[in-house]
Amino acid sequence: xxxxxxxxxxxxxxxxxxxxxxxxxxxxxxxxxxxxxxxxxxxxxxxxxxxxxxxxxxxxxxxxxxxxxxxxxxxxxxxxxxxxxxxxxxxxxxxxxxxxxxxxxxxxxxxxxxxxxxxxxxxxxxxxxxxxxxxxxxxxxxxxxxxxxxxxxxxxxxxxxxxxxxxxxxxxxxxxxxxxxxxxxxxxxxxxxxxxxxxxxxxxxxxxxxxxxxxxxxxxxxxxxxxxxx
Amino acid sequence: xxxxxxxxxxxxxxxxxxxxxxxxxxxxxxxxxxxxxxxxxxxxxxxxxxxxxxxxxxxxxxxxxxxxxxxxxxxxxxxxxxxxxxxxxxxxxxxxxxxxxxxxxxxxxxxxxxxxxxxxxxxxxxxxxxxxxxxxxxxxxxxxxxxxxxxxxxxxxxxxxxxxxxxxxxxxxxxxxxxxxxxxxxxxxxxxxxxxxxxxxxxxxxxxxxxxxxxxxxxxxxxxxxxxxxxxxxxxxxxxxxxxxxxxxxxxxxxxxxxxxxxxxxxxxxxxxxxxxxxxxxxxxxxxxxxxxx
Numbered sequence: 212x213x214x215x216x217x218x219x220x221x222x223x224x225x226x227x228x229x230x231x232x233x234x235x236x237x238x239x240x241x242x243x244x245x246x247x248x249x250x251x252x253x254x255x256x257x258x259x260x261x262x263x264x265x266x267x268x269x270x271x272x273x274x275x276x277x278x279x280x281x282x283x284x285x286x287x288x289x290x291x292x293x294x295x296x297x298x299x300x301x302x303x304x305x306x307x308x309x310x311x312x313x314x315x316x317x318x319x320x321x322x323x324x325x326x327x328x329x330x331x332x333x334x335x336x337x338x339x340x341x342x343x344x345x346x347x348x349x350x351x352x353x354x355x356x357x358x359x360x361x362x363x364x365x366x367x368x369x370x371x372x373x374x375x376x377x378x379x380x381x382x383x384x385x386x387x388x389x390x391x392x393x394x395x396x397x398x399x400x401x402x403x404x405x406x407x408x409x410x411x412x413x414x415x416x417x418x419x420x421x422x423x424x425x426x427x428x429x430x431x432x433x434x435x436x437x438x439x440x441x
Numbered sequence: 442x443x444x445x446x447x448x449x450x451x452x453x454x455x456x457x458x459x460x461x462x463x464x465x466x467x468x469x470x471x472x473x474x475x476x477x478x479x480x481x482x483x484x485x486x487x488x489x490x491x492x493x494x495x496x497x498x499x500x501x502x503x504x505x506x507x508x509x510x511x512x513x514x515x516x517x518x519x520x521x522x523x524x525x526x527x528x529x530x531x532x533x534x535x536x537x538x539x540x541x542x543x544x545x546x547x548x549x550x551x552x553x554x555x556x557x558x559x560x561x562x563x564x565x566x567x568x569x570x571x572x573x574x575x576x577x578x579x580x581x582x583x584x585x586x587x588x589x590x591x592x593x594x595x596x597x598x599x600x601x602x603x604x605x606x607x608x609x610x611x612x613x614x615x616x617x618x619x620x621x622x623x624x625x626x627x628x629x630x631x632x633x634x635x636x637x638x639x640x641x642x643x644x645x646x647x648x649x650x651x652x653x654x655x656x657x658x659x660x661x662x663x664x665x666x667x668x669x670x671x672x673x674x675x676x677x678x679x680x681x682x683x684x685x686x687x688x689x690x691x692x693x694x695x696x697x698x699x700x701x702x703x704x705x706x707x708x709x710x711x712x713x714x715x716x717x718x719x720x721x722x723x724x725x726x727x728x729x730x731x732x733x734x735x
Contacts, residue, residue, distance in 0.1 A: 286626060306613075310622075313610060
């Protein structure tokens with residue numbers, strides 16, 4: 212589904228991701244783990260197109276999308292939930308969803324389907340997104356991403372900074388999404404247990420390089436924690 | 442009582458002109474953060490569009506009504522041309538943008554002098570806008586009432602468009618978080634162009650209105666550009682409702698100060714008041730309130 216081949220990413224003259232290659236299989240889940248500053252978010256932003264890859268290739272369903280802007284990657288089936296529960300703060304919850312649904316043939320139905328996944332949002336449709344709690348904003352962010360009918364969902368630390376009761380709900384929704392088929396997921400997550408539970412493949416990143424990789428599942432937790440401790 | 446009614450009306454009238462001049466800037470500067478010094482020359486282009494329309498069509502009433510959409514189109518296309526050729530390379534470089542658009546404004550002024558001459562030209566108002574209207578014993582110039590009505594119509598139309606249309610939602614989303622908009626599938630490039638088209642088109646409409654106030658010349662825009670920026674900054678960056686309130690407050694203050702002093706002194710006092718206001722409230726009348734930065 213997504214292949215990043217030997218990708219270098221730089222901020223100005225400073226290269227922060229060095230020759231990283233990862234793959235997210237069709238209908239599969241890949242998790243990228245690592246400590247803060249390892250380059251995880253940078254890698255995801257390059258996959259989405261918000262940062263240019265200085266070298267290497269990014270392939271979406273075999274098509275080279277390295278030079279495409281983010282909105283055109285979204286049209287090819289990629290959706291991105293960035294770190295930090297980002298929303299359009301001055302737009303209402305309903306407008307946050309409609310702005311993505313506008314122009315899509317099944318726009319209204321897609322909004323309803325997204326709200327069915329996160330029923331808590333139904334009572335908040337008229338409230339400005341900037342006034343929602345962190346957990347509500349994260350649910351809104353995932354709902355907004357799903358409205359684009361993605362085949363690849365990229366999630367950057369979806370449970371970070373959110374109260375535990377909502378974390379459980381978000382994790383459950385993500386696991387449900389990955390198990391119903393037709394959706395590949397690239398997940399960056401600090402919570403190793405959840406990441407490995409969801410992922411069929413994992414990568415550990417340190418200082419911008421892949422230092423360990425393997426098959427997911429809860430049995431890989433020790434290997435991952437060892438790799439992250441090095 | 443006469444003085445009070447006259448001054449209140451003058452304030453509203455002055456405010457409506459300021460508002461029309463500033464409404465487009467509230468989009469391009471207030472919402473996109475682009476300091477476009479050529480906005481005044483888009484106003485001038487709108488005014489000359491009205492002049493050309495009257496030369497072509499003859500009948501003042503018809504030409505005024507045709508001029509409004511035509512000036513919107515001319516202003517909008519000039520804005521799109523500027524955005525596509527220069528500004529798109531300069532987002533997030535405000536000083537460069539300021540210098541470049543100032544240069545463009547000088548070029549447009551010279552172009553107007555070459556085409557229309559250095560002397561001012563008149564665009565006579567149609568008969569139905571000439572003379573006063575009597576209301577409760579007070580007389581109000583029809584042209585000023587027309588400008589006030591047009592300003593209100595422009596604000597209502599813009600506000601509804603931003604709130605209710607897909608393009609409006611895309612503009613507001615792009616303004617608030619460009620990267621999130623882009624990674625949500627919104628073409629921010631196309632949104633920028635359309636935003637600039639609407640903002641610059643509104644400047645063109647303001648130009649048509651200014652032909653009702655007196656003769657027009659190549660430096661018409663320079664008379665309004667500073668006031669227009671004041672309105673947007675006092676109103677609060679990115680706030681259309683702030684621009685509306687600021688325009689009418691500034692128009693009213695100017696009208697009252699002018700009544701007891703002169704136009705030049707009124708300008709100085711107004712600027713001093715704005716500086717004092719911004720010291721106390723740098724974010725302007727309105728500010729964005731959220732629980733998070735997003």
